[in-house]
Amino acid sequence: MDHERATQGIGDKALDGRLSRRRLLRLFAAGAAVPAMSLLAACGEASVGESGGSSGGQAAPTATTAGSGASSGGSPAASPTSQGGTSPSGPVRIGVILPLSGVAASVGADEKVAVELAVKIVNEETPDLALPLAATAGLPNLGGATVELVFADSQGKAEVGQSEAERLINQENVIALFGCYQSAVTKTASAVAERAGIPFMNGDSSSPALTESGYQWFFRTSPHDGDFSKAIMAFIRAMADEKGADVSTVSLLYEDTDFGVNSAKALTDEAEAHGLQIVGEVKYKANTTALTSEVQALRSQGADVLCPASYTNDAILTIETARQQGYLPKMIVAQDAGYTDPAFIEGVGAAFAEGIASRSAFSIDITEIKPAAAKVNEMYREMAGKDMYDGPARCFTAMIVLLDAINRAGSTEPDAIREALEATDLGADDTIMPWQGVRFDEKHQNILGGGIIVQIQNGEYRTVYPFEVATVEPSYPLQPWDQRGA
Amino acid sequence: MTTATARPIRAIPRSWIALGVLALALLALPLVLRSDSRLNIAILVLVYAALAQAWNILGGFAGQISLGNAAFFGIGAYTSTVLLSRWEVTPWLGMLAGALVAAIFAVIIGYPVFRLGGHYFAIATIALAEIVYTIFNDWEWVGGATGMLIPFARDIETGRPTNSLYYLQFNLGKAPYFYIALALVVLVTVVTVIVDRSKLGYYLRAIKNDQDAARALGVHVLRYKLIAIAISAAFSAVIGTFYAQYLLYIDPETTMRLELSVLIALVAILGGVGTVAGPLVGAAVLIPAAELTRQQLGGSGNAIDLILYGALIVLISIFQPNGLMGLVQRLRHRGGPRPTATPTEQQATAREEAPMLGGYEEERG
Numbered sequence: 001m002d003h004e005r006a007t008q009g010i011g012d013k014a015l016d017g018r019l020s021r022r023r024l025l026r027l028f029a030a031g032a033a034v035p036a037m038s039l040l041a042a043c044g045e046a047s048v049g050e051s052g053g054s055s056g057g058q059a060a061p062t063a064t065t066a067g068s069g070a071s072s073g074g075s076p077a078a079s080p081t082s083q084g085g086t087s088p089s090g091p092v093r094i095g096v097i098l099p100l101s102g103v104a105a106s107v108g109a110d111e112k113v114a115v116e117l118a119v120k121i122v123n124e125e126t127p128d129l130a131l132p133l134a135a136t137a138g139l140p141n142l143g144g145a146t147v148e149l150v151f152a153d154s155q156g157k158a159e160v161g162q163s164e165a166e167r168l169i170n171q172e173n174v175i176a177l178f179g180c181y182q183s184a185v186t187k188t189a190s191a192v193a194e195r196a197g198i199p200f201m202n203g204d205s206s207s208p209a210l211t212e213s214g215y216q217w218f219f220r221t222s223p224h225d226g227d228f229s230k231a232i233m234a235f236i237r238a239m240a241d242e243k244g245a246d247v248s249t250v251s252l253l254y255e256d257t258d259f260g261v262n263s264a265k266a267l268t269d270e271a272e273a274h275g276l277q278i279v280g281e282v283k284y285k286a287n288t289t290a291l292t293s294e295v296q297a298l299r300s301q302g303a304d305v306l307c308p309a310s311y312t313n314d315a316i317l318t319i320e321t322a323r324q325q326g327y328l329p330k331m332i333v334a335q336d337a338g339y340t341d342p343a344f345i346e347g348v349g350a351a352f353a354e355g356i357a358s359r360s361a362f363s364i365d366i367t368e369i370k371p372a373a374a375k376v377n378e379m380y381r382e383m384a385g386k387d388m389y390d391g392p393a394r395c396f397t398a399m400i401v402l403l404d405a406i407n408r409a410g411s412t413e414p415d416a417i418r419e420a421l422e423a424t425d426l427g428a429d430d431t432i433m434p435w436q437g438v439r440f441d442e443k444h445q446n447i448l449g450g451g452i453i454v455q456i457q458n459g460e461y462r463t464v465y466p467f468e469v470a471t472v473e474p475s476y477p478l479q480p481w482d483q484r485g486a
Numbered sequence: 487m488t489t490a491t492a493r494p495i496r497a498i499p500r501s502w503i504a505l506g507v508l509a510l511a512l513l514a515l516p517l518v519l520r521s522d523s524r525l526n527i528a529i530l531v532l533v534y535a536a537l538a539q540a541w542n543i544l545g546g547f548a549g550q551i552s553l554g555n556a557a558f559f560g561i562g563a564y565t566s567t568v569l570l571s572r573w574e575v576t577p578w579l580g581m582l583a584g585a586l587v588a589a590i591f592a593v594i595i596g597y598p599v600f601r602l603g604g605h606y607f608a609i610a611t612i613a614l615a616e617i618v619y620t621i622f623n624d625w626e627w628v629g630g631a632t633g634m635l636i637p638f639a640r641d642i643e644t645g646r647p648t649n650s651l652y653y654l655q656f657n658l659g660k661a662p663y664f665y666i667a668l669a670l671v672v673l674v675t676v677v678t679v680i681v682d683r684s685k686l687g688y689y690l691r692a693i694k695n696d697q698d699a700a701r702a703l704g705v706h707v708l709r710y711k712l713i714a715i716a717i718s719a720a721f722s723a724v725i726g727t728f729y730a731q732y733l734l735y736i737d738p739e740t741t742m743r744l745e746l747s748v749l750i751a752l753v754a755i756l757g758g759v760g761t762v763a764g765p766l767v768g769a770a771v772l773i774p775a776a777e778l779t780r781q782q783l784g785g786s787g788n789a790i791d792l793i794l795y796g797a798l799i800v801l802i803s804i805f806q807p808n809g810l811m812g813l814v815q816r817l818r819h820r821g822g823p824r825p826t827a828t829p830t831e832q833q834a835t836a837r838e839e840a841p842m843l844g845g846y847e848e849e850r851g
Contacts, residue, residue, distance in 0.1 A: 100785070153784030191638075191734045256631050
């Protein structure tokens with residue numbers, strides 16, 4: 001209003017023009033607000049419907065998925081499990097925090113489908129699948145109780161992860177938390193779980209600090225950066241020793257967040273241990289719009305091997321810039337993340353992704369060796385419209401491990417679940433991963449996991465190392481950019 | 487500040503009563519909310535209210551739009567956390583140390599930067615905050631990009647996280663955090679009121695309205711700007727310490743990113759720049775809006791919550807260019823007869839009331 005008054009004084013002409021413009025703006029805004037409101041209402045309704053009437057006691061229409069619920073798929077298929085608010089025989093609720101918006105949203109969405117699939121397999125009878133809890137419906141030791149996931153969006157921010165963890169525990173009454181992809185988010189969210197004394201299961205964050213901080217409620221099924229970096233350097237060493245590759249020097253390119261920095265640290269240690277020389281490190285700002293000078297620096301270092309650590313967008317930009325500048329090392333062995341996201345192959349084009357290798361915990365060709373993995377991937381493809389890859393596979397596995405422990409605990413008491421988790425002893429055939437199994441050490445880190453190296457060949461991720469589980473021979477060296485058919 | 491000249495005798499007691507009721511309501515809030523997650527939102531509101539209020543002293547009264555206040559916030563968080571994790575210094579002392587470090591830092595950077603006027607000052611603060619961010623991101627000694635985890639204060643017998651006044655950690659319920667945050671907001675607000683009514687406040691407003699005129703009248707422009715930025719930085723740092731102890735994990739991304747600086751300014755601007763209540767109102771509207779839309783809709787993964795939140799900001803900026811306090815004032819005026827003053831008088835009151843962003847007003851119109 002001060003504004004209005006001020007303009008009134010200037011003169012009638014100005015006043016007229018001003019008011020009509022304001023009126024226009026107002027009309028426009030009102031027009032925009034109405035669909036926004038109806039959208040809000042529609043969304044609220046949709047998610048209430050999805051949660052199968054669970055909103056009886058609580059007025060919190062979150063996007064919960066009961067039973068067989070891909071949010072896109074037919075959700076009413078699951079039995080409506082009439083839970084009278086406080087009745088103890090209600091579904092087992094687990095809170096899942098993932099980056100559903102922000103730069104990692106694509107991975108977050110895929111991981112969401114993966115954990116939904118894990119829950120679907122547990123909730124429904126899936127007799128022809130040799131995984132824990134698949135054959136039965138629900139959790140047999142809890143009277144066949146079904147599992148319900150409550151999803152929350154971290155936006156990839158640590159403080160949002162904390163807020164959402166708080167809400168899931170206090171308002172959604174989840175008995176365990178799961179997530180959160182980015183290590184920084186996992187740190188704050190797992191601190192909330194530690195404070196509340198409920199189990200936190202992680203399958204996809206690789207910062208070693210997570211299991212080093214002495215938390216009593218945090219469990220991780222995946223190898224961390226240290227293990228993964230060992231696999232990368234061992235692969236490069238083996239290429240030199242056994243496959244006659246002429247490689248001895250390494251350049252590191254990494255983004256400046258927790259993930260990139262930790263990865264570089266671990267790679268530096270492991271390079272030394274494997275007799276490889278790091279000739280240069282280039283750190284860049286995550287989610288950058290240009291990597292020109294960084295790639296120039298890499299070219300001037302002239303190392304045989306490039307080890308990049310980046311999320312998807314940066315990974316695509318790296319390869320595009322390298323192509324434009326004609327920078328080509330003999331090998332590229334990446335630190336997972338963006339380089340194992342199928343969107344990376346799409347982004348740079350299969351021809352230019354050819355030959356790039358990355359560490360991973362999962363590769364789609366594992367389905368050729370493990371029938372369970374093939375079946376799970378088939379089901380995943382039905383829900384997500386694409387093959388499983390590293391992140392979703394790790395989340396799927398972690399969710400199965402958590403649910404298996406809850407079932408063995410035979411109770412939803414936190415202490416019982418923790419004891420069951422600590423007693424976890426799954427064999428190689430109980431997971432879809434190329435692991436020996438799942439068993440936690442005293443820090444709650446899985447000691448039977450391990451990393452593999454995948455290489456993009458003919459537009460697909462193929463396992464090339466360790467050589468004994470490889471499905472194809474590694475190709476060496478990288479083909480010059482201009483000799484590749486686009 | 488709302489007690490106008492009209493009815494001083496009745497207006498003052500009424501506002502005191504309102505304040506008393508508000509204070510009681512706030513004190514009872516943890517009992518009403520009961521759930522820690524709802525209390526979490528209340529604490530976030532208080533944190534951003536305090537941050538916006540601290541920003542307001544520099545950006546509102548002195549008219550120096552800073553888009554780098556997250557740097558002060560981060561310095562506060564880091565100072566206390568480093569002292570705690572290296573030398574076991576209680577965060578209460580760390581809080582004061584952080585305030586001191588941030589204030590000194592603010593004065594050192596303020597000295598050259600205040601020579602820049604208008605937009606250039608804002609740009610310089612962005613650049614400086616990014617420099618600070620980058621330094622902390624690369625500084626191994628303070629954890630670099632990995633950040634620093636603050637270990638739990640644990641019960642010696644059970645090993646469970648527990649409450650500890652010395653370590654400023656309350657793991658058995660969030661009510662203590664709420665009351666500390668509330669005390670911080672009251673503290674910053676009281677300081678703001680004091681600044682508002684003191685000579686300093688008049689000097690700062692004079693600087694905002696016309697720096698050269700103020701200088702011609704003998705106001706030591708640079709000195710008062712430096713005082714304003716030092717106060718602003720010190721309080722931002724105090725809140726930074728509190729926030730670090732609340733999250734128990736800090737990294738440059740969480741405490742210093744540009745988005746945070748923008749959010750601090752946004753809360754104050756949408757609330758009502760240069761008014762005492764504006765930042766508080768802004769935080770009370772914006773933060774729950776962001777939290778609640780995300781809670782209700784974020785899990786679906788289609789980012790509708792962010793669209794709605796953005797729409798809210800756009801709507802406020804269209805209808806209330808002077809912030810939500812403008813709305814409050816308008817509602818108050820609606821009761822009485824419409825003012826029928828002459829244009830010159832209107833202009834005068836408008837200039838007096840418009841607590842906007844100094845020279846920015848004309849360009850926006």
